[in-house]
Amino acid sequence: MTMDGWMGKVLRLDLTASAASVEDLDREIAEQYIGGIGLGTRYLYDEVDPAVDALDAANKLVLATGPLTGTGAPGANRYMLLTKSPLTGGIANSSAAGDFACAIKYAGFDVIIVEGAAERPVFVFIDDGRVSFHDASELWGLDTEQTEQAVIAATAPDAKVNCIGPAGEKLVRYACVMNDMGRAAGRSGVGAVMGSKRLKAIAVRGTGGVTIADGERFMDAVRRCYEALTDPYVEHFHKHGTPGVLELVNTYGALPTKNFQYGTNPQHEDISGERLAETLSVRTRMGMACPACPVACGRVSRVGAGETATYGVGPEYETIGMFGSSCYTNDLEAVTRANFICNQAGMDTITTGGSIACAMEMYERGLIPEADIGFPLPFGDGEALVRLTDMIARREGFGDLLAEGGYRMAEHYGHPEYSMGVKKQEFASYECRAIQSMALAYATEPRGACHIRGEAQDYAIYSVLHWHITKDRGIEEPLDPLTLDEQPEMVMELQDWFRIIDSGGLCNFMFYLGMDEDQLRDLIESATGIDMGGYPGLMRTGARIFNLEVLFNRRAGITAAADTLPPRMLQEPLPDGPAKGYVAELGRMLPPYYTARGWDEHGDLTPQKAAELGLQLAAGT
């Protein structure tokens, strides 16, 4: 049967046997789970025993595009990597944009499932329907940029590549997967799983196209979406990218400072997006936009001068928040150097920065002996930050311990309470005592602390008020980030709504900047020919996906007890800024959140709710 939007094929790569096979995409499952995070979660849930060690050959890597990936809809350029996380022990889903994502579709596939493990390093070349396995011994040890260039040279000039760097090879628990010279599927250690399979890279060359069920309706929808993205703020985002928000976050007292001891940073101006634009940012167009993106938010920076100058992609807001403010270096050059090391080694900048900030606080409190580290590690030491980042990537000395993540390092010294994260994954660059919705979102997100699977910051501090979540409640003014009213329901709806964005294959910035639920539904329905059942149906699909992620976690042994925050957030009042005196009121938000979700008091899905969501397969789990 021919399909529109979807390509209708799943490619299975067995690394143990160096064999590839092609299966039909089950249309019924595709309609229930759409693509990306939804479809990927379903495959992971069906095929991987959640009890396996994440770095065992029995774990699998699922690469899932959405039905909109590769079309001309704004920001329809993403794929999702799903696996069991070596950092959290639960579900990992990490997304990246770029030509690589679109190439999977053009090669004829919606999903690629990587299973088993190779004996020696390999890379795989998918040339439309032809799949070949290649020795990658010569590439082992190369950084991500070198790897991408070498794989393109060895395959085809128009091949698109994702790969791991040395951090993934050395199984750093938060190694990422890079593609298209600087895009990252950043969080939860997907790169370490790729490394454990000795899979250095996947190259894809696709010459096919994506068809659309109702072209006229689709193009009408696409036009309305582009029109929704003409706000002046789009221009600001184009110029400054994500770092442009740092000043605002600091104004709300939500800028993590010294490992989340404070929410404001007196030296915030030294690390602002505006300062970055004036100093290190050399090229704002970044060479450049992701496919079909009207914004082009990325940028290239330069550190050093003359012949020793180095160029790279970034830094993004999150990176500056962690390396710059949480580690308190307040030095964009040190931030950018550490960022470049992460890009080249293939390592998540958020968890790297969060882990180092944790080590800095413990060093200052005398909980980590200097002899263990080999040098002083106070807050603000940019040189130590850069040095330690490199040591983590190589798993050298103290870096070997930090490569396990901040939580395991802090636990090693008997003080896990200094690790600022959830489910052993570090917080993003938002202080959740100052944004109460964020506290609930951090605590309940299945992949651990995260700022992009349900952007609780958007309506709280960024004045994003054009979604049903706020519109249907008559909320017309930015919501007080310290209020708890309706937060449990709103955070739940955010999480479910973002599942649809991440299933369709779109960039969530398009929605932050102007698009809404109805436009996305219009795009998915006209592209695939399905009827999602209006806004309620769209949200039910989102809830189905979210609950399946939670079910994976429950089977992996992660109970509702893990839906918590570090004691600092729950007990220590924030000492500064507009949220001074506040703690994260998780205890007041969590029970109504569980009720809204249709879960029992233990945080487990009730059979009635499971049936309502069409999750019959989950019964008895």
Added chain:
Amino acid sequence: MNKVLAIDIGKCTGCHVCELMCSFRHHGEFNPRRARIHTTVFLHDEIAVPVVCSQCEDAWCERICPSGAISTVVMPETGARVVQVDEDLCVGCKMCVLACPFGNIQVGAAGCAEKCDLCGGDPVCVQFCPRGALRFVEAEDREVEKRQKLAQALAGSYRESE
């Protein structure tokens, strides 16, 4: 009145939306390979360059076509000159592909010559170009604009030397 497709390389971000929209309009699928406009990205130089048929005044593809499938027509509304392919007459001999010095005509899967036809006078690539790198403008305006840009640069260097 003679409208042309004008390209401002300085504004192109390499998002390829022109290719996607072009392929969908002409072939009913989103497939950059089948587009009639192509943007090459030079990542390390931070430059993206869209390349498309310039609708030559004396089109070599038209001159060489042995079956008379290629002809130049003037759009009544816009005055745009379009060198276009009559699919019924095209035999897929590929002489036009050999003759075009710019690689802007190709023979596709259907066995027919394919090239930019300015979408009949309202190019879809221009409609969707998010940063104004592609515009459909009067040829003369474009030249005047270019002359003024050069004059501005010269004035700038003159002032600097004063």
